[in-house]
Amino acid sequence: MIIIAGGSVPVDLYGMTPLEREIAEQKIRSGTPFHYESMESLRFELKLREAIVDSSVAMQRSGAVFRSFKKSFCNEAYWIRTENGAFQQRPFVRPTDAIRDIYVNGHLYGFECATAVIIVLYKAVLETIGTAAFDRLFANLYLYSWHHDSDLRLITVYGKRLAFPGDIVYFKNPDVDPEMIHWQGENAVKLNGDLYFGHGIGIMNAEGIISRLNRYRKPGSTVSAYLLDEATYPNFFYLQQAASFRDPTEEISMVSSIDDTECIIARIGCRTGIYAV
Numbered sequence: 001m002i003i004i005a006g007g008s009v010p011v012d013l014y015g016m017t018p019l020e021r022e023i024a025e026q027k028i029r030s031g032t033p034f035h036y037e038s039m040e041s042l043r044f045e046l047k048l049r050e051a052i053v054d055s056s057v058a059m060q061r062s063g064a065v066f067r068s069f070k071k072s073f074c075n076e077a078y079w080i081r082t083e084n085g086a087f088q089q090r091p092f093v094r095p096t097d098a099i100r101d102i103y104v105n106g107h108l109y110g111f112e113c114a115t116a117v118i119i120v121l122y123k124a125v126l127e128t129i130g131t132a133a134f135d136r137l138f139a140n141l142y143l144y145s146w147h148h149d150s151d152l153r154l155i156t157v158y159g160k161r162l163a164f165p166g167d168i169v170y171f172k173n174p175d176v177d178p179e180m181i182h183w184q185g186e187n188a189v190k191l192n193g194d195l196y197f198g199h200g201i202g203i204m205n206a207e208g209i210i211s212r213l214n215r216y217r218k219p220g221s222t223v224s225a226y227l228l229d230e231a232t233y234p235n236f237f238y239l240q241q242a243a244s245f246r247d248p249t250e251e252i253s254m255v256s257s258i259d260d261t262e263c264i265i266a267r268i269g270c271r272t273g274i275y276a277v
Helices: 020-027 041-064 095-104 114-129 132-135 178-183 207-213 237-241
Strands: 001-004 033-038 079-081 088-090 155-158 169-174 185-190 193-200 204-207 228-232 262-270 271-277
Touching: 001 020, 001 041, 020 041, 033 041, 041 095, 041 114, 041 193, 095 114, 095 132, 114 132, 114 185, 114 204, 114 237, 132 169, 132 237, 132 271, 155 204, 169 207, 185 207, 185 237
Parallel strands: 001 033, 155 271
Antiparallel strands: 079 088, 155 228, 169 185, 169 228, 185 193, 193 204, 262 271
16 A cells, blocks of 8 residues: 555545556555655655666667676776676766766677666666766766665565565576676566567576576486576665755655554665664
């Protein structure tokens, strides 16, 4: 269920796009309370979630290819490749230009699926908050893995949660062939329906991704890859407030999309984990 301003404001779906409405209706039907301080906060999240889906599809079409961290490459006009295979934004380059170049000149880029996820999130945020706010908030981009990112204040919910379009999920391949270790799992973006985008795999349903990962198991293995029961998403409340020059100090509002009476919230630096109990 969706609760606006403690229940004092009705949920208004008027004017939403089809995907925004689909996400909102999924949340309304859910037995989990999703709290928002205003309709504007809900609409911001829905807009950004749709942008994440759109950015995922655009990356699939960009021409960027899958490469391991050891073999990653980038357009050196905008990025410096570091020893660990990450991309550091060049000085005097605008963050917006650097991110957009990946989508315009995708053939000049090769990166791992974890890097792809963070690029997708940055592109979606850019298209949601605009050039000026993005350049102000993300002045020194470092593209490596969403596990290492702090700019987006990522939140991960573990267990007992339905994934929504725009969430980041992980398909684990526990019996991966050691000679194909880069197929130990796939970071993927939940799209609409049962579709997911995984860089290097493409857009397909969960069964298709699991089937693909199972090709890279140890010889004779009978342990299948599977989708972990967790979902990661950017801190929508923080981004909305920061983009509008407001100070996002109400910590509980940042993570209140799940009822804190039924979970444990743990914060490490700028990352938040929510564990359902």
